[in-house]
Amino acid sequence: MPAIRTRDEALAAVGAALAQWTVVSGDVLARAAAAVRGARADAEAELSRRTRRVAELTDLLGSLRADDSRRPAAANDLARARASQLAAVQAATQVGGLLERTAALQRSHVRNTRSFAEAARADLTGRGSQLAAYRAAGTGAGGGAADGPAGYGPTGSWPGDGPAGYGPTGSWPGDGPAGDGPAGSGGGPAVGRAAAVSWLSGRGLADVAVAEAGFDDNPIVGEFGRDGLTRADYRWAVTQWDEVVRPGLDRGMTREDFAAKDAARGAPPLRRLADVCDMFLGSDLVRVERRPDGTLNVLSGRHRLAVAHELGVRRLPAKWDG
């Protein structure tokens, strides 16, 4: 790794590390899936071989007369072959299950890594743009030439510090001004990858890893959910969020688009996609904070996180406090 001497280089190095992780981990998961596919092929071939062996021995036993002296040995061979065949059936079934799980792991990894890394890179791009704008404005100590570790700004911190330092909140993607990226990023139409992440960072939100969210110190007790919502309602909403709403937002859809879909299919209450949008991006956000010891403290959204954990959904949008 080349020496990192400036913050620009640090930003680039973080971006490079994330890009490398995305490529390498994706490749490894693809190889893992290929390995399990190979294992399934091997298991099925072995099952076929043992099944043929059972058929051969069955035929042999059937061809022997009742008083044939070879009959006991053939019967023993057939019993062993059937046991071996059964083991192969079990192995093939288990490998099939492993293949499904490996494929699911690969899919979720690709989806999560792409989302996480794109959000991080968008953040880095925004910070780099802010740095450039700051220099261009000549407000950095020492001006544009001062690129060293202490040469940026009077306090040494980035402009727009912290998770809430981004554009307007409360509006849906496409509703607000075109330049809903980080201040100083140049604005312009929200298209492509920037559009895909703006619905998240534009609200000052960032994904939280569901697996990190433990709340043993504040467990869910009594009736599940509020206002009569059941666990099934939560499971439906979290599933729709992960499989329909979030991918739609990534493609630039808005709450109004989901509301139109709800209207078109006559969706009943508690089964509306627009409500799912509100559930995760409305006024009652999932809110978390990092404790000094590094663990995650869930301030709001335990039910959503618990259900996401049950369903294997790995990330939810959250407001980070502190």
Add this chain to the structure above:
Amino acid sequence: MASALDLAATGLADAVRTLERGLADTRGQWDDPARRAFDQQHAVPILGDAKQTLTELRQLAAELAAVTRLLAS
């Protein structure tokens, strides 16, 4: 059969270490509240997801090894 998946798990473990090192190496020149916010929002979830994926891949490798033994028995 299991060895290929074990190799994949080892490769993923290496990639996780490389990512951790790549992020850590930059702190010498970027270590301020903004960096900590970046880590909290992005780096920590990415590493958490990476380690969870690694755990699951190792589990799959162990189960595949068990299936291989079953088939060989």
